[in-house]
Amino acid sequence: MNNLDFSVVLQAWPYLWSGLVFSLALTAFAFVVGLVLGTCLALIQHFEVPVLGRLVRFYVALMRSIPLILVLFWFFFLVPIVLGHLGGSGRPVPIGATWTAFITFGLFEAAYYSEIIRVGLRAVNRGQFEACQALALSTFDTYRSVILPQVLRVASPIILSQTIILFQDTSLVYVLSLTDLLGAASKLAQLNGRLVEMYLLIAVVYLAISSAASQCVASLRKRYAIAGMRR
Amino acid sequence: MFAVLLEQTADGQRYIDWLVSGLGWTLALAFFGWWIAFAVGVIVGIGRTVQNRAIAALARLYVEIFRNIPVLVQMFLWYFVLPEILPVSLGNAIKQIPPPWGSFFPALVCLGLYTAARIAEQVRAGLEALPKGQVEAASALGLSGYLTYRHIVVPQALRLIIPSLTSEVMGIYKNTSVALTIGLMELTAQARQISEATFQTFTAFGAATLVYLALALIAYQGMALIDKAVRIPGTGPADDAVKPGATHAIQPIDSLPDAMEVVK
Numbered sequence: 042m043n044n045l046d047f048s049v050v051l052q053a054w055p056y057l058w059s060g061l062v063f064s065l066a067l068t069a070f071a072f073v074v075g076l077v078l079g080t081c082l083a084l085i086q087h088f089e090v091p092v093l094g095r096l097v098r099f100y101v102a103l104m105r106s107i108p109l110i111l112v113l114f115w116f117f118f119l120v121p122i123v124l125g126h127l128g129g130s131g132r133p134v135p136i137g138a139t140w141t142a143f144i145t146f147g148l149f150e151a152a153y154y155s156e157i158i159r160v161g162l163r164a165v166n167r168g169q170f171e172a173c174q175a176l177a178l179s180t181f182d183t184y185r186s187v188i189l190p191q192v193l194r195v196a197s198p199i200i201l202s203q204t205i206i207l208f209q210d211t212s213l214v215y216v217l218s219l220t221d222l223l224g225a226a227s228k229l230a231q232l233n234g235r236l237v238e239m240y241l242l243i244a245v246v247y248l249a250i251s252s253a254a255s256q257c258v259a260s261l262r263k264r265y266a267i268a269g270m271r272r
Numbered sequence: 273m274f275a276v277l278l279e280q281t282a283d284g285q286r287y288i289d290w291l292v293s294g295l296g297w298t299l300a301l302a303f304f305g306w307w308i309a310f311a312v313g314v315i316v317g318i319g320r321t322v323q324n325r326a327i328a329a330l331a332r333l334y335v336e337i338f339r340n341i342p343v344l345v346q347m348f349l350w351y352f353v354l355p356e357i358l359p360v361s362l363g364n365a366i367k368q369i370p371p372p373w374g375s376f377f378p379a380l381v382c383l384g385l386y387t388a389a390r391i392a393e394q395v396r397a398g399l400e401a402l403p404k405g406q407v408e409a410a411s412a413l414g415l416s417g418y419l420t421y422r423h424i425v426v427p428q429a430l431r432l433i434i435p436s437l438t439s440e441v442m443g444i445y446k447n448t449s450v451a452l453t454i455g456l457m458e459l460t461a462q463a464r465q466i467s468e469a470t471f472q473t474f475t476a477f478g479a480a481t482l483v484y485l486a487l488a489l490i491a492y493q494g495m496a497l498i499d500k501a502v503r504i505p506g507t508g509p510a511d512d513a514v515k516p517g518a519t520h521a522i523q524p525i526d527s528l529p530d531a532m533e534v535v536k
Contacts, residue, residue, distance in 0.1 A: 103481075103485070105442070105488075106442070106446075106484055106485050106487075106488030106489075107446070107481055107484040107485065107488075108446040108447070108448075108449035108450075108460060108484065109446070109449075110449045110450065110452065110460055111449060111460045111463070111477065111480060111481065111484065114460070114463075114464060114477060115477055115481075118467075118473045118474075118477065205340075209340075209341075209342035209343070210342070212342040212344045212345060213342075213344055213450070215344060215453060216452075216453065223342070223344060223345060223348075227348075236352050236353070236356070237352070237353050237356045237357060240345065240348050240349055240352060240353050241349070241353060243345060244341050244345050244346075244349060247340065247341050247342055247345055248336075248337065248340045248341050251339075251340035251341070252336050252340045255340065
């Protein structure tokens with residue numbers, strides 16, 4: 042425990058800050074892309090679209106059964122090849138680790154969000170569908186104006202909890218040598234040898250952000266529950 | 273496509289032996305980590321529900337800390353930071369542990385205690401879901417607080433939460449891959465090593481993916497069997513109860529026009 046020196050941390054702060062900004066940007070991007078794409082995936086499964094529904098179910102099961110690190114390795118290897126084919130040249134397009142991380146987290150989180158929304162869709166009271174039918178709403182309007190808003194509201198605490206886990210998972214981009222909060226700390230630790238201070242500091246930063254966020258989710262859950270609906 | 277796995281490596285083995293050895297580390301980490309997580313998780317989960325404020329606060333603190341720090345950061349804390357902040361002689365003794373075990377033990381402790389925090393929350397939810405009458409009946413029978421937990425509420429709560437523990441089982445075996453960052457050659461690390469040695473990335477990652485899929489299936493089926501065997505009669509899993517509704521929920525839209533035609 043001798044000679045801990047947290048003054049190095051002060052010097053390192055700008056670099057750590059840029060790492061934290063990267064972590065937050067990755068979280069925000071994956072949240073938006075994951076939620077939009079996840080809703081689409083959930084609806085495809087919900088409507089039991091032929092062929093596509095089965096493919097989506099397999100995709101979701103696959104993403105949920107293999108470790109995120111392996112998914113990152115897969116995408117790091119596959120995305121340039123797929124982009125090459127899409128571009129028509131057939132040659133791999135190097136896109137770099139940053140884009141790989143953004144694409145991977147977006148597609149990976151879509152699987153998790155879609156599962157939450159799919160379960161939410163099943164929980165909607167049948168009367169809601171019948172009422173829409175009685176009002177002669179089209180299927181599109183039924184889902185857009187009546188069903189999905191309810192699902193998103195009911196599922197929002199779980200969606201936000203998943204997003205906190207997502208924020209913590211962004212630290213795994215370390216395996217792609219990216220400079221997120223953890224990556225920044227580990228690069229600095231190698232330079233100045235102050236590994237104990239660095240890792241303890243970022244542990245506290247992650248702890249503060251995640252537990253503040255979970256407190257918010259807990260109070261949201263109380264305030265925005267739909268009266269009479271479970272959870 | 274998997275033929276390359278049978279080829280000789282530089283060290284006289286076959287590539288598939290690397291994968292098997294990686295699988296061994298993954299399984300060992302997940303299996304022993306799970307029992308640490310389960311034991312600590314049940315104790316902390318009970319701690320969160322007891323009357324004693326100090327114990328409840330300590331249990332809450334444990335959960336907050338271990339759940340809100342990324343598992344990779346915790347891995348680094350156990351591996352890099354712990355030997356430095358312990359007394360020098362003890363810290364040096366830890367650093368002297370020979371290679372695979374020097375990474376294995378920190379990873380084991382890390383995954384065990386991290387997963388324990390998540391299990392503790394499930395146990396607490398299970399305990400709180402029980403009807404109050406159970407505790408009241410136990411106290412009417414003159415059971416002490418300890419005996420009430422030991423014989424009445426904990427056994428029921430554990431049986432209730434088995435479906436939700438499935439996702440923690442899946443979680444711990446997936447998180448074993450994080451141990452590659454501190455140098456443990458588990459399944460994902462071996463897959464990457466094979467891909468670097470052979471340039472057959474698709475084969476190497478594909479084989480690892482199939483193994484993980486198989487593990488997920490085994491974990492899922494195993495937990496379903498356990499759930500079926502110990503489920504409290506009359507408390508069917510919510511999932512099954514909802515499943516018929518899944519198709520029903522969209523049926524009214526399709527079936528209603530028919531019904532209306534009949535009315536006409």
